Amino acid sequence: MAAVIDNDIARPAPRTERGPAVPQEQGAEPGHRPGSLAFQAVGKTYTSAAGSLQALQGINLDIPAGAIYGIIGRSGAGKSSLIRTINRLEKPTDGRVLIDGQDIGGYDEDALVALRRRIGMIFQHFNLLSAKTVWGNVALPLIVAGLPRRQIEERVAEVLALVGLEDKRNVYPSRLSGGQKQRVGIARALVHHPEILLCDEATSALDPETTLSILQLLKDINRRLNLTIVLITHEMSVIREICDHVVVLEQGRMVESGPVWRVFGNPQHAATRALLQPLHRDLPEDIAHRLRPQSDPARKEDAIIALSYTGEDGLEPDIAAIAAAIGAPMRLLQSALDRIDGHVHGQLLIAARRFEIHQPSQLDGLAHDTRILGYVDSDV
Numbered sequence: 188m189a190a191v192i193d194n195d196i197a198r199p200a201p202r203t204e205r206g207p208a209v210p211q212e213q214g215a216e217p218g219h220r221p222g223s224l225a226f227q228a229v230g231k232t233y234t235s236a237a238g239s240l241q242a243l244q245g246i247n248l249d250i251p252a253g254a255i256y257g258i259i260g261r262s263g264a265g266k267s268s269l270i271r272t273i274n275r276l277e278k279p280t281d282g283r284v285l286i287d288g289q290d291i292g293g294y295d296e297d298a299l300v301a302l303r304r305r306i307g308m309i310f311q312h313f314n315l316l317s318a319k320t321v322w323g324n325v326a327l328p329l330i331v332a333g334l335p336r337r338q339i340e341e342r343v344a345e346v347l348a349l350v351g352l353e354d355k356r357n358v359y360p361s362r363l364s365g366g367q368k369q370r371v372g373i374a375r376a377l378v379h380h381p382e383i384l385l386c387d388e389a390t391s392a393l394d395p396e397t398t399l400s401i402l403q404l405l406k407d408i409n410r411r412l413n414l415t416i417v418l419i420t421h422e423m424s425v426i427r428e429i430c431d432h433v434v435v436l437e438q439g440r441m442v443e444s445g446p447v448w449r450v451f452g453n454p455q456h457a458a459t460r461a462l463l464q465p466l467h468r469d470l471p472e473d474i475a476h477r478l479r480p481q482s483d484p485a486r487k488e489d490a491i492i493a494l495s496y497t498g499e500d501g502l503e504p505d506i507a508a509i510a511a512a513i514g515a516p517m518r519l520l521q522s523a524l525d526r527i528d529g530h531v532h533g534q535l536l537i538a539a540r541r542f543e544i545h546q547p548s549q550l551d552g553l554a555h556d557t558r559i560l561g562y563v564d565s566d567v
């Protein structure tokens with residue numbers, strides 16, 4: 188696997204700013220790069236003998252061409268239903284889906300076949316044919332499309348090189364690792380030079396290391412091929428790794444949407460906070476254990492101070508300014524900061540000797556929120 192991960196395709200290129208680079212094609216109208224998507228008041232109700240279930244309601248969302256959009260939500264939130272309206276594996280019961288400004292609602296079968304060639308899709312369980320080799324799996328959409336053999340050979344070789352699987356062309360899926368299977372899935376999704384790639388929990392069956400290598404490959408493909416990627420996941424770590432923008436779905440509704448740094452730095456909805464919980468660090472247990480809510484002047488004690496950063500306004504922890512404002516011996520107990528697109532968010536936990544609770548204004552402007560969590564007996 189190491190050799191596969193370590194080819195130059197999977198290696199991340201330096202990137203100063205997230206978000207789509209927008210190289211205009213010669214003569215292309217500005218803002219009209221292919222691969223943009225719009226949902227307008229999209230709703231989906233499943234009706235069966237058992238009754239009806241409203242899986243999506245009032246979804247309004249614009250996804251610019253070349254972006255990497257993440258859609259996150261708990262199981263059953265409607266993620267798959269939403270993503271499948273893009274290639275019309277599901278037909279919305281309300282509203283419209285526009286691709287490059289065109290309403291796909293009225294497309295007939297021929298138009299849908301053509302549309303689906305512009306939209307690749309990869310899945311959690313790879314959906315490979317076990318009786319066909321890697322080459323056979325990747326070539327299949329081209330064979331179905333009736334391309335001449337020579338063109339098929341050329342294109343399959345290209346996409347297998349792109350995903351780092353040139354040496355696996357004659358291997359059957361059962362002999363591949365999960366990561367290699369997903370690379371085959373990606374190669375197959377790319378054979379028709381799509382404008383949009385849909386990823387439905389594409390890394391959910393993979394271990395963390397393989398997940399990272401697949402996400403790096405997707406990021407690289409997005410940059411090289413200027414492909415719009417719409418990715419659904421239930422893991423915030425996947426969003427953090429690859430997406431420009433995140434949309435949170437809860438019970439079929441969009442409850443939050445924004446640049447990843449903003450949503451991570453200052454989540455507004457309870458569902459978002461619950462999804463972010465696995466990335467958060469709690470108060471260290473040894474501190475939590477000893478914490479007293481009130482100061483006791485008779486004791487030699489430290490105030491435990493939490494300074495929080497949301498990523499807004501370019502505010503970053505200025506350690507010297509914090510130390511000067513506290514004006515007493517202090518120690519950094521824990522730092523749980525992250526930096527996304529140049530925005531720092533997270534929390535610093537500080538122990539400060541003799542810090543007086545009636546002076547919290549001393550720290551004004553040094554963090555987005557400052558709280559004295561309590562007091563512990565000083566052990567230094």
Ligand SMILES: Nc1ncnc2c1ncn2[C@@H]1O[C@H](COP(=O)(O)OP(=O)(O)O)[C@@H](O)[C@H]1O
Nearest residue numbers: 233240242260261262263264265266267268269
């Ligand atoms: N074909 C279907 N028929 C009936 N109900 C469905 C169908 N597909 C999905 N659902 C229901 O719609 C809701 C959303 O499902 P889904 O879009 O698969 O969510 P997610 O991908 O976020 O887990 C769930 O309650 C699910 O049971």
Ligand SMILES: [Mg+2]
Nearest residue numbers: 266267268388
């Ligand atoms: Mg799903």
